[in-house]
Each structure stands twice: as structure tokens, then as C-alpha cells.
Amino acid sequence: MKANSYQRLRQVSLAVLMAAMSMQVVAEEEVLPEYTFMDAIKTGKNMTSFRLRYEFVDQEGLQPGTFTNAANTPNPTRTRELKDANALTLRSLIGWQTAPYHNWSFAAQLINVSQLTDDFNDGSNSYRLNGASNNNGKIEYAKVVDPDHTDINQLYVDWTGIKNTRVRAGRQQVNLDNVRFIGDIAFRQVMQVFDGVSVFNKTIPDTELFVAHFDKVNQIFTSERSGNLEVVNARYRISPTEFLVGYGYFSNFENLGLGNAWFGAGGANLLADQSNKTIGIRLDGTHIFTPNYRAHYTAEYAKQSDYKDGDNRIDAHYYKLGGGFGIDNFNLRLDQELLSSNNNTYAFQTPFGTNHLFQGWVDKFLVTPRAGIKDSFVTATYRYGDFLFFADYHVLDADEDFFTVNGGTSRTGSRYGTEWNAAVTWNVDKHWMTKFEYGKYSESDEFAATANTTSNAAGIRGRYHDTEKLWLTAMYTF
CATH class of the missing domain: 1.20.5 (Single alpha-helices involved in coiled-coils or other helix-helix interfaces)
Known part of the structure; x- marks a missing residue:
């Protein structure tokens, strides 16, 4: 017991x-202790960086005729060669995004662009193709579109209360696919950002769906444009490095500041409604055979037409075809991209894309000329340790012949010119990046905005003059 x-x-x-x-x-x-909103702030994401850049531009050609004659009236025949641009600017992005708190997170980012030198035309007055006006105090200089600017760069709230879904409302950066159609133009010091609501969803296996409605776009030359932009982008992952994408972009913006360039010379074209829709499909990727050998390929097609009250001349198509190979740290590819023309009355446009990355870095074709563009180019890259080397070469033709300077009434030109670019990027560590870039554009046929343009006429400003640019960049990211 x-x-x-x-x-x-x-x-x-x-x-x-x-x-x-x-x-x-x-x-x-x-x-x-309870997880508080203050904890969400402390464990959030830094959105801060500082980028110092020097840009040099040597552009042949004449500045617009702004000097006065004896009667103190504008004299368009008194023109001078453009002065070289020397731009030293600092971009400061200061921001923070909180971690999710009860499925909500908040982000705010300020931007300041300061001109440390001002020997350049910053394009802040209004936007014109090829420097026809802008920044009257510096109109004798070549253009570098990096104006002084202080503003809210991003300000948005995220909600993740539904599984595999993020709803974002406010001012936000957007980069889709290769940023050909929708991008933030992050190369320039002032970025392009959008105001509105976007939804990102990954519910379907291997599929990403992005839809958005934006009612404002804040452009790199500090203009704020109002309208409506609907975005639909569905991305299916074939493999970790290969994708099939379908997209539709529906723009109801009457004026993006580019009407005269879109539809040609003449004051009436400045009032042409630019509303358009673009629908396309893209197959793009890298097929990996072994860790050392791979193949690159791209096949893309899109159709652009008028939308809502858009001008009925808006009717063009786009394609990009290309491919190449990679061996170890070396890659080489050959591509052709066409932005077609509608009988020289309109050409395919990409007003919301990061156009600096296409048709060469010298930015002669940020707006597609009415004759269209066919760009055939070869690209090579090589990575060595923390260094990335890049080079490409472009042959830039028109889709249709265009008027040439002193060319009479017949359309006799077809080649805009050629361009080559080279860059070296050094990622010093996880915070510091430095970069050297160079681009040279050489004109071939002398494009004229209208028939019977002579070398002394105002229309000469339509030409795509020989231009060299050099960039030196240092960037610190927190």
C-alpha cells in the first residue's frame, strides 16, 4: 500500500x-510584447539612394533663332552652333516603406534633383523634339533633360488581405516586362511615376496578373498630365527564365505634350487627340542547356490604334524579333525592332515606356518620327567579377521614306543613321555602384519635317544631327 x-x-x-x-x-x-505599428515601421524597407551624374553632350547643328535684329524683333536667320552641354546633377531619393501591419503597409518617398552646374538646356520650359525650344535662358546649349525638381516621388498604401494579392493605391513606380511600354524612365534624374490604383495577383500557378487604372502621369520634364490609363498585363512563366506575356494598354490622354512630333509639323497637330490602345503578345526568355551554355530569344507583336476620341491617323504595329547565345560570362544577340508608319501620317508610339533604353542611348528617337523606325542591332555583354561590360551597334532605318533636306518634294530618305554605345559598370559593394557610358549617333540621310526644306530654313531643326554623349555615374543605395 x-x-x-x-x-x-x-x-x-x-x-x-x-x-x-x-x-x-x-x-x-x-x-x-504586441507587434505594433511602430514595429512595422522599424522593420520596413529603405527606399533611399543618392545618385551623382555628369553628362556631356556634343551635338552638331544650330540652335533655334532667338537672337534679335536691329529692330529688336526675333530674327530666325540669326542662329549659332549649339554649345556643348556639361551637366552635373545630384538626385536624392529619401523614403521608407513599412512592413505589413494588419495587412496594410505605407510608403513615402521624396525626390530632389539639384543642378550643381547649369551649362545645359534642361528642357523644363516645355517639351519639343530635338530642342526646338525649352529653357529659354539656356537655349544655346545642347539638351540634358534633368531639371531642378523637388516633389513627392512615391506615396502609396498597400493592402495584402487577400492571399497572393497586393492592392496598391497612390503615386507609384511601375515597370512591366522590358519597360518598352510601361516604365519609370529611371535613367533620367527625374523619374516617371503614375497616380492611381494597381492590383498584382499570383493566384494562378506560374502566372502573374497586373491590372491598373491611373489618372495622372508625372513626366521626366516635370509636367503632370491628366487623363486615364488602363493597364492589363498577364505573364505566364514557362520556366524560371522564359515567359509568355499578353498585354493591353488603353490610354485616354488627349495631350502628352508630344502631338506635333506624333503627327508632324503644323500648329493644328498640336491639338490632335493622342488617345490610343495597344494590344500585344510577347515570348521572351533564356533557355538554359547547361550551367555554361544558353540561348536567348524574343518574339513580340503589338497593334496600336485610336481609342475613345483619339485621332483616326493612329494606326500602326510593332514587332521585335531576335535571339542569341551565352557562353559562361559572355552573351551575344542580334535583334530587329520595328515601330511602323501609317503612310507617313503617324508612327507607333510608346509614350509611357523607358525609351532611353531603345534605339540607342543618345535619345534621338524618344518620339517615333512619322516615317517609323526599323532598328537592327547587335548587343554583347561580358561579366568579369564585379564588372559588367556592354556594347551595342544600331542601324536605324525608316519604315517609309521621308523628306530630306534639299531633297525637293519627293521622299528620298530611308536611313536616319547609325549609333553605337558602350558601358562599364562596377558594383563596388552592395551599396556603391559606379558606371561609365558613352554613345555616338551619326546621321545618314538628312531628315526634314516638311518638303522643300533647305539648309537655311527653320525646318532644318527636324534633323537628327550627329551627337556624342558621355555619362559618369556614382550611386549609393541604402
Whole structure:
């Protein structure tokens, strides 16, 4: 009996001890501090960086005729060669995004662009193709579109209350696919950002769906344009490095500041409604055969037409075809991209894309000329340690012949010119990046905005003059 009593006592004692320990654990759990909104702020994401850049531009050709004659009236025949641009600017992005708190997170980012030198035309007055006006105080200089600017760059709230879904409302950066159609133009110091609501969803396996409605676009030359832009982009992952994308972009912006360039010379074209829709499909990727050998390929087609009250001349198509190979750290590919022309009355446009990355870096064709563009180019890259070397060469033709300077009434030109670009990027560490870039555009046929343009006429400003640019960049990211 005593043995049994002792055994029962031991069992009871053990049970009491376990219960006490359980209560202690519960008590300890109960006293853990609650995850607060302040904790969400502390564990958030830094959105801060500083980028210092020097840009040099040597552009042949004449500045617009703004000097006065003896009667103190504008004299368009008194023109001078453009002065070289020397631009030293600093872009400061300061921002933070909180971690999710009850499925909500908040982000705010300020931007300041400061001109440390001002020997350049920053394009802040209004936007014109090829420097026909802008920044009247510096109109004698070549253009570098990096105006002084201080503003809210991003300000948005995210909600993730539905699984595999993010809803974002406010001012935001957007980069889709290769940023040909929708991008933030991050190369320029002032970025392009959009105001509105976007939804990103990954519910369907291997599929990403992005839909958005934006009612404002804030452009790189500090203009704020109002309208409506609907975005639909569905991306299916064939493999980790290969994708099939379908997209539709529906723009109801009457004026993006580019009407005269889109539809040609003439004051009436400045009032042409630019609303358009673009629908396309893209197959793009890298097929990996072994860790050392791979193949690159791209096949893309899109159709652009008028939308809502858009001008009925808006009717053009786009394609990009190309491919190449990679061996170890070396890659080489050959591509052709066409932005077609509608009988020289309109050409395919990409007003919301990061156009600096296409048709060469010298930015002669940020707006597609009415004759269209066919760009055939070869690209090579090589990575060595923390260094990335890049080079490409472009042959830039028109889709249709265009008027040439001193060319009479017939359309006799077809080649805009050629361009080559080279760059070296050094990722010093996880915070510091430095980069050297160079681009040279050489004109071939002398494009004229209208027939019967002579070398002394105002229409000469339509030409795509020989231009060299050099960039030196240092960037620190937190």
C-alpha cells in the first residue's frame, strides 16, 4: 500500500509540475510584447539612394533663332552652333516603406534633383523634339533633360488581405516586362511615376496578373498630365527564365505634350487627340542547356490604334524579333525592332515606356518620327567579377521614306543613321555602384519635317544631327 501511495503521489506531483510548467509557458506567451505599428515601421524597407551624374553632350547643328535684329524683333536667320552641354546633377531619393501591419503597409518617398552646374538646356520650359525650344535662358546649349525638381516621388498604401494579392493605391513606380511600354524612365534624374490604383495577383500557378487604372502621369520634364490609363498585363512563366506575356494598354490622354512630333509639323497637330490602345503578345526568355551554355530569344507583336476620341491617323504595329547565345560570362544577340508608319501620317508610339533604353542611348528617337523606325542591332555583354561590360551597334532605318533636306518634294530618305554605345559598370559593394557610358549617333540621310526644306530654313531643326554623349555615374543605395 505504501508503495502504491508513493507511486500515486509521484504521479500527482509530476502532473502538478507539468501543469505549472504549462501555466508558466502560457504566462510567458501572454507577456510577449504586441507587434505594433511602430514595429512595422522599424522593420520596413529603405527606399533611399543618392545618385551623382555628369553628362556631356556634343551635338552638331544650330540652335533655334532667338537672337534679335536691329529692330529688336526675333530674327530666325540669326542662329549659332549649339554649345556643348556639361551637366552635373545630384538626385536624392529619401523614403521608407513599412512592413505589413494588419495587412496594410505605407510608403513615402521624396525626390530632389539639384543642378550643381547649369551649362545645359534642361528642357523644363516645355517639351519639343530635338530642342526646338525649352529653357529659354539656356537655349544655346545642347539638351540634358534633368531639371531642378523637388516633389513627392512615391506615396502609396498597400493592402495584402487577400492571399497572393497586393492592392496598391497612390503615386507609384511601375515597370512591366522590358519597360518598352510601361516604365519609370529611371535613367533620367527625374523619374516617371503614375497616380492611381494597381492590383498584382499570383493566384494562378506560374502566372502573374497586373491590372491598373491611373489618372495622372508625372513626366521626366516635370509636367503632370491628366487623363486615364488602363493597364492589363498577364505573364505566364514557362520556366524560371522564359515567359509568355499578353498585354493591353488603353490610354485616354488627349495631350502628352508630344502631338506635333506624333503627327508632324503644323500648329493644328498640336491639338490632335493622342488617345490610343495597344494590344500585344510577347515570348521572351533564356533557355538554359547547361550551367555554361544558353540561348536567348524574343518574339513580340503589338497593334496600336485610336481609342475613345483619339485621332483616326493612329494606326500602326510593332514587332521585335531576335535571339542569341551565352557562353559562361559572355552573351551575344542580334535583334530587329520595328515601330511602323501609317503612310507617313503617324508612327507607333510608346509614350509611357523607358525609351532611353531603345534605339540607342543618345535619345534621338524618344518620339517615333512619322516615317517609323526599323532598328537592327547587335548587343554583347561580358561579366568579369564585379564588372559588367556592354556594347551595342544600331542601324536605324525608316519604315517609309521621308523628306530630306534639299531633297525637293519627293521622299528620298530611308536611313536616319547609325549609333553605337558602350558601358562599364562596377558594383563596388552592395551599396556603391559606379558606371561609365558613352554613345555616338551619326546621321545618314538628312531628315526634314516638311518638303522643300533647305539648309537655311527653320525646318532644318527636324534633323537628327550627329551627337556624342558621355555619362559618369556614382550611386549609393541604402
